[in-house]
Amino acid sequence: MAIVASGxxxxxxxxxxxxxxxxxSDELTAALREHIGLTVSAVLIGLAIAIPLVLLARRWRFTVPWIGGLASVLYTVPSLAFFALLLPVTGLSATTVRIGLVTYTLVILFRGLLAGLDAVPASARDAARGMGYGPVRLLLRVELPLALPAIIAAIRLATVSTIALVTVGAMIGHGGLGNLIYDGLTSTFKAEVLTSSVLCVALAVVADLLLVALQWLVTPWRHGRRGGRRGRGGPATREQAATREQAATREQAATEWAVATHAAAEQSVSARTVAAKTEGTTA
Incomplete structure (x- = not known):
């Protein structure tokens, strides 16, 4: 790697x-702004769709494999093929990229939210019902707070994977920092490739750290002082809670494996596409 004086x-x-x-700097700022905008909008829209689907799945459990299966099937579609299918409808626009990103977040968010809510101990639900909590109050005051760690973990995974997938949108001109990476690769502009790549990695790290900080703030009981009421409860209750937490962890691990596999496939396709175009340019 060559490091040369700035002159x-x-x-x-x-x-x-x-x-x-x-x-x-203006070009980098504009690309970074587009990258953040696509990521945030995709995750928020994905949450807006995933939450009703999770509530539906919890109300009618037979829909879980259908919803999860459909989300998984859509997740296996390569992004370039997905964008191509959308082109006749949405054209070469940011909407095309956004629809694809939202679709890819659904499998992560649906599984994560459902696993988190399912991991809430039955004893906590029974105690709340005994105090007169209705379904809505039970969800908002008991289940969601207890499921927050798993929910935020799913949001973290969806956010970081979306930041990576946004770069693929450069193939249709809306990839944020991916546009600069793609342009730099095709023109062999080394500084453009490295700078935009470093910014993309930094964006993913910063986003993940911000969500970790958010989780720390909204779940004070997980890092509070041990002992007192926290340590009480019968062995059966603690064992049930541990079993549910392990199940949620396994579900999260399976989702992370699916995300890693999908990301590797996307990177392979993108690399071959860029390499082919670069060879055509230099020929």
């Missing part, structure tokens, strides 16, 4: 170039 780094096409950041 000549653009001319010598160095990987690390301060002049590139200075002269292209």
């Amino acid at each position: 000549n780094c653009l001319e010598r096409n160095a990987w690390i170039c301060g002049d590139y950041v200075e002269t292209r």
